[in-house]
Amino acid sequence: xxxxxxxxxxxxAFLITVxxxxxxxxxxxxxxAAILLAGIAGSLLPLIYGWDIGFRVVGExxxxxxxxxxxxxxxxxxxxxxxxxxxxxxxxxxxxIVIILSLSIGLFLGAVAAYYRGFVERAxxxxxxxxxxxxxxxxxxxxxxxxxxxxxxxxxxxxxxxxSWYGRFAYLQARxxxxxxxxxxxxHYGLPGTYIILRHVLPNIMSPVFIxxxxxxxxxxxxxxxxxxxxxxxxxxIEEPDWGLMLGYGVRYMFNYWWIPFLPGLFxxxxxxxxxxxxxxxxxxxxxxxxxxxKLWF
Amino acid sequence: MVLEASIKSIDLSxxxxxxxxxxxxxxSINIFVWRNTTxxxxxxxxxxxxxxxxxxxxxxxxxxxxxxxxEVEERVVVRGDETNYNGVRGRIVTRIPQDPSSAxxxxxxxxxxxxxxxxHHYGAGGNPLGKARELLKLVKLPLEVIDYYPHELSGGMKxxxxxxxxxxxxPKVIVADEPTSSLDAYLRGVVAGLLKxxxxxxxxxxxxxxxxxxxxxxxxxYIAVMYAGTIVEEGAACKVLRNPLHPYTQLLLKAIxxxxxxxxxxxxxxxxxxxxxYPEGCRFRPRCPVGFNECYKAPKLIEFExxxxxxCWRYAQ
Amino acid sequence: xxxxLSYVVKRIIFSIAIVLGISIITYVFIYLAPGDPAxxxxxxxxxxxxxxxxxxxxVELGLDQPIYVQFLLHVLRFFSGNWxxxxxxxxxxxxxxxxxxxSTLELLLVSFITSIPVGLFLGIYSSLYRGSRxxxxxxxxxxxxxxxxxxxxxxAMLLAFTSLNVPTYGRISDSFRGELxxxxxxxxxxxxxxxxxxxxxxxxxxxxxxxxxxxLYPIGAIARVTRISLSEALQEEFVRxxxxxGLPRKTxxxxxALRGLIPSLVQATxxxxxxxxxxxMAVEYVFGREGLGSLLVKAIPANDFPxxxxxxxIVTLVYVVTNTAADIVQALVNPxxxxx
Numbered sequence: 019x020x021x022x023x024x025x026x027x028x029x030x031a032f033l034i035t036v037x038x039x040x041x042x043x044x045x046x047x048x049x050x051a052a053i054l055l056a057g058i059a060g061s062l063l064p065l066i067y068g069w070d071i072g073f074r075v076v077g078e079x080x081x082x083x084x085x086x087x088x089x090x091x092x093x094x095x096x097x098x099x100x101x102x103x104x105x106x107x108x109x110x111x112x113x114x115i116v117i118i119l120s121l122s123i124g125l126f127l128g129a130v131a132a133y134y135r136g137f138v139e140r141a142x143x144x145x146x147x148x149x150x151x152x153x154x155x156x157x158x159x160x161x162x163x164x165x166x167x168x169x170x171x172x173x174x175x176x177x178x179x180x181x182s183w184y185g186r187f188a189y190l191q192a193r194x195x196x197x198x199x200x201x202x203x204x205x206h207y208g209l210p211g212t213y214i215i216l217r218h219v220l221p222n223i224m225s226p227v228f229i230x231x232x233x234x235x236x237x238x239x240x241x242x243x244x245x246x247x248x249x250x251x252x253x254x255x256i257e258e259p260d261w262g263l264m265l266g267y268g269v270r271y272m273f274n275y276w277w278i279p280f281l282p283g284l285f286x287x288x289x290x291x292x293x294x295x296x297x298x299x300x301x302x303x304x305x306x307x308x309x310x311x312x313k314l315w316f
Numbered sequence: 317m318v319l320e321a322s323i324k325s326i327d328l329s330x331x332x333x334x335x336x337x338x339x340x341x342x343x344s345i346n347i348f349v350w351r352n353t354t355x356x357x358x359x360x361x362x363x364x365x366x367x368x369x370x371x372x373x374x375x376x377x378x379x380x381x382x383x384x385x386x387e388v389e390e391r392v393v394v395r396g397d398e399t400n401y402n403g404v405r406g407r408i409v410t411r412i413p414q415d416p417s418s419a420x421x422x423x424x425x426x427x428x429x430x431x432x433x434x435x436h437h438y439g440a441g442g443n444p445l446g447k448a449r450e451l452l453k454l455v456k457l458p459l460e461v462i463d464y465y466p467h468e469l470s471g472g473m474k475x476x477x478x479x480x481x482x483x484x485x486x487p488k489v490i491v492a493d494e495p496t497s498s499l500d501a502y503l504r505g506v507v508a509g510l511l512k513x514x515x516x517x518x519x520x521x522x523x524x525x526x527x528x529x530x531x532x533x534x535x536x537x538y539i540a541v542m543y544a545g546t547i548v549e550e551g552a553a554c555k556v557l558r559n560p561l562h563p564y565t566q567l568l569l570k571a572i573x574x575x576x577x578x579x580x581x582x583x584x585x586x587x588x589x590x591x592x593x594y595p596e597g598c599r600f601r602p603r604c605p606v607g608f609n610e611c612y613k614a615p616k617l618i619e620f621e622x623x624x625x626x627x628c629w630r631y632a633q
Numbered sequence: 634x635x636x637x638l639s640y641v642v643k644r645i646i647f648s649i650a651i652v653l654g655i656s657i658i659t660y661v662f663i664y665l666a667p668g669d670p671a672x673x674x675x676x677x678x679x680x681x682x683x684x685x686x687x688x689x690x691x692v693e694l695g696l697d698q699p700i701y702v703q704f705l706l707h708v709l710r711f712f713s714g715n716w717x718x719x720x721x722x723x724x725x726x727x728x729x730x731x732x733x734x735x736s737t738l739e740l741l742l743v744s745f746i747t748s749i750p751v752g753l754f755l756g757i758y759s760s761l762y763r764g765s766r767x768x769x770x771x772x773x774x775x776x777x778x779x780x781x782x783x784x785x786x787x788x789a790m791l792l793a794f795t796s797l798n799v800p801t802y803g804r805i806s807d808s809f810r811g812e813l814x815x816x817x818x819x820x821x822x823x824x825x826x827x828x829x830x831x832x833x834x835x836x837x838x839x840x841x842x843x844x845x846x847x848x849l850y851p852i853g854a855i856a857r858v859t860r861i862s863l864s865e866a867l868q869e870e871f872v873r874x875x876x877x878x879g880l881p882r883k884t885x886x887x888x889x890a891l892r893g894l895i896p897s898l899v900q901a902t903x904x905x906x907x908x909x910x911x912x913x914m915a916v917e918y919v920f921g922r923e924g925l926g927s928l929l930v931k932a933i934p935a936n937d938f939p940x941x942x943x944x945x946x947i948v949t950l951v952y953v954v955t956n957t958a959a960d961i962v963q964a965l966v967n968p969x970x971x972x973x
Contacts, residue, residue: 159941298776
């Protein structure tokens, strides 16, 4: 259904039409571009000003936003703007890691489950359902407690359960195509299963799963932020320039210094929203029943 | 019998939104259907006959665009790009679907569906259940079908149930959109016969859409042959079938197998054009065995004899 | 109906298998944790009685027994509610979690009672008038709502309400705390059972802002799911057939198009409910209410992972139960029972 929509036009032409037709797509793209810019700036800052730029105490704690400190300063007197920019690059990297790893695991296991059938199919479906049932945020918290709360650990901890989401989707897609001629024939020729999966199954389930991943990239941002928020509220001090941590940690200052929790949160919202707007408009435009003209005709 | 127009169209064109363009699949059609007759629209798949049927029944999808004029039972339903079927659907025209298994509500029993329709049109007072039973009797379905869900019925029974549903609001016009295409060969004749009987008994106008000219010849009073979105020949059934004028109609008739005949069946060379690439001029030209130079201009539907029109340059004076 | 029954049985067995799988995972956690499992199980005790407690935990875990006996013991403990001791609170994790679960559940229920009808209404409206300005507004609103972290919205709401001098912080005002007799655990119900309308009003005003913050996600998500699936359903053949029979709009929309969506909507709502449980925990903390969330937040810095594991188990159980119930409802509602 989703694949068919793309057949008649190239990807560029498609994206141009979506851009022309949907203001949500334009808004989402602009927001995401802004976040990307912030992320690039955030990762360049340390190269210019030294690695401690985000942690540098300017000696003026709890300064409200001003021209000098656009986003104010936090409890230790660190410039919030610098930290928020660095948080953008961190958030982008973490989100990318989570999506790429979960997608690869999910796609592969889904394809394997659908292709091999029998015991493999049942076992993998069970494992997928099991990890779908376990709340990813709490599982990630357990892993953070066990292995520490580094940037990589948080992403990997989320991957542990997040893959199941794509896994089930990939499995359903692969199950729909596994009886088609080109796969049955390849099996007849005696080609090895791994070859058929890599060469024939995966390429054909990839695009719908990618679109699914695009539409819920926003929720990955929120999941990561929630994990870090829950970690942040309990800690006595934070080093890492992470939006979720800054927001969670800043909750204790919310009544007196609103900008400390509020501004990092705003960026979480923007990033999640940007992804969601892009994903949603592409989904609608690829959906034959949603893209065509509609009026209440009865 | 008073002869009056049941359906009348003037230069009716219908198109669909396709990849951000409008693709016109039905082009400038003029039809005129008398009341209480059976009017067959014949054509290959993709020639726009179902679209025309949907326009009459008020079931064009929302991404369809219209142009021209269409009138059903003296109600203007299409004028330009505006359509208005309020009070027409159900009361005046209903449709018998192509595939009854997807057209019947899968969550409700046949009886409930019938009662719902009857109740809406005649109120709860008029013994809707009794009327539902009568309808089932009319289409020769056993009465216990009333408590069955659609998925519990066979294909032929589903189609009969769909016919009963279409008759429930007592319409004046029924559009049967390839009602036999999902049935076995034996059932096709039976269902077509049933429709013809119902049309006579209830004094209906029946628009019968099919690709099967042999089946159409058994029941229809008037025939319109459609090709690539246009009507190429139209007229009283006896005249069109005995004396086909358009080469396409002639080829269609030659392709009917006759029992006992040892003649080799002819086929029409080539395949019907898609709406994205209709040929210039006469649309049948690339496949026409007798085409000539004039055919690069579009022909008009002209009256060859009373009650017999054709759209071909060979008959132009 | 015979087929449906066998489906229900199958579905329940599968859910039990999932719960068993979770018990295996929690078993793995105990051994993944750094240090002696018995030490962790006993809640990292200190002081003179520590060695005694560790020895007791060792017996309880069956560490001197072969591995399958250990595992069997673990499963038995898991199903009898013995989930270890909290490191932070030095209490049985199970009773701790159960005591606080009611508060979170109360918040969640209140937010869903409001968000289901609102979400449905928005979704139906925007799908019927898809492409109109109102639809564009509803759709963008629901995208924004379902992609904003709820704890952040909660924060903004708390600040707004506090500046308006509306008491919203906490679950119940301190003066009423001593007077309320807990029976069910849901304060809204308890106060009514006691016949104290003033307590009820106090609890009610305090639950509204967090419930509102919490309901934004389900409202947006339900509206979106309804909009997309109803838009598809409205173009189904049997809906067009209903239109062709001249049935009125209400019947076509509610009796035909929406009717077939009930199972999938129930299922989706069940999913959103279990997702929201974690949101509830975060929002609850922001609003200073006791409950699972506040417990969890205190547990994280203390590395109290028996407690976090217990929270994980609870949320998973809620997921499994709501999901199973939704699937069974789906099987019962749909006459064409789909079985696999």
